[in-house]
Amino acid sequence: MSLGAQVASQLPYLRRYARALTGSQSTGDAFVRATLEAALADADLRDTIGKSRASLYHVFDRVWSSAHLETANHADGEPSLHEAAAQERLSAMTPANRQALLLTTLEDFSIDEAAFIMGRDGAEVEQLVQDAIGEIERESATSVLIIEDEPLISMQLEDLVRSLGHDICGMAATRTQAIEIVERTRPGLVLADIQLADGSSGLDAVDDILSIGSVPVIFITAYPERLLTGDRPEPTYLVTKPFQERTVRAAISQALFFRSSQPL
Structure with missing residues (x-):
């Protein structure tokens, strides 16, 4: 299977993950697009995204982690109530625990795969998942x-x-x-x-x-x-x-x- 076909088969799920992570379809899609553009411009990244599904998410994470606050604060047009609430809460809270939970549940990655994607060790990711579960319990x-x-x-x-x-x-x-x-x-x-x-x-x-x-x-x-x-x-x-x-x-x-x- 060609690299293009491999990536294309995973894009719907990466877009789903990006939307859940950012709370916005437009912002999530912007990060997916930025990930693909970064891979096209960098031969090492292009090789990385073709290795596995986890590798594609890893490259996405590098793009998102380095720029998510700047992009969230400069969305095109007037944000909806939903997007505005997302931006306000993201500015006040690190989303690492929710990211770990999404990767291991919604995207069905193992703890080790999630650790690779996030650039953390397995024990830390496991703790982030537990913290996220605790956050769920505290939801109003x-x-x-x-x-x-x-x-x-x-x-x-x-x-x-x-x-x-x-x-x-x-x-x-x-x-x-x-x-x-x-x-x-x-x-x-x-x-x-x-x-x-x-x-x-x-x-x-x-x-x-x-x-x-x-x-x-x-x-x-x-x-x-x-x-x-x-x-x-x-x-x-x-x-x-x-x-x-x-x-x-x-x-x-x-x-x-x-x-x-x-x-x-």
């Missing part, structure tokens, strides 16, 4: 809407959300049910599948919800390629089915970390 409680038509998955998500100290404001299997719940309650977080009962779409349900107000959304789907097309605004938080509970847990932590202070 919120109400969660689950949009999922598979009863077993819905119950699994409910148990996970409650174990993190959050409430369930409703569980919907269709777009119509989701909107009815939002009209009665104001969720602080939405977990949504994209294929729902009766043929309705979780994407359309989320669009309806976001037309009412700003709320972080985590898509949990067996069809991530339908959301990673570049044809429309892509979700910052995307978990692939079948999922591990720690992956959903990490996504919830990220979403609540970056959420706007303005309720839905």
Whole structure:
């Protein structure tokens, strides 16, 4: 496989990671683009990104770590409430623990691979992951809407959300049910599948919800390629089915970390 084909096959996942790390599609994509440009301009970096998936993320980390504050503070255009909240919180907190958690959960790297990517030793990365888990436990409680038509998955998500100290404001299997719940309650977080009962779409349900107000959304789907097309605004938080509970847990932590202070 050519270097171009290798990198292209990993780009959707690197973009997903970059968006989750920065809390912004535009900022995340800017760092991915800067990583590719740096590799094109440097033969050593170009050789590095072709060695393995972890090597590509390692080069991304070098670019992001050296410039993330400057880029975050000079985003094009007026930032959304979500992006503004992300920028404010990033300026006040080092994201190393959340980065370690994302690499070992959302991206499914081993501790050793995450250590290589971050340029740290394994014991340090393991501690960063534990610190991130502690941060999750300290997140302020919120109400969660689950949009999922598979009863077993819905119950699994409910148990996970409650174990993190959050409430369930409703569980919907269709777009119509989701909107009815939002009209009665104001969720602080939405977990949504994209294929729902009766043929309705979780994407359309989320669009309806976001037309009412700003709320972080985590898509949990067996069809991530339908959301990673570049044809429309892509979700910052995307978990692939079948999922591990720690992956959903990490996504919830990220979403609540970056959420706007303005309720839905």
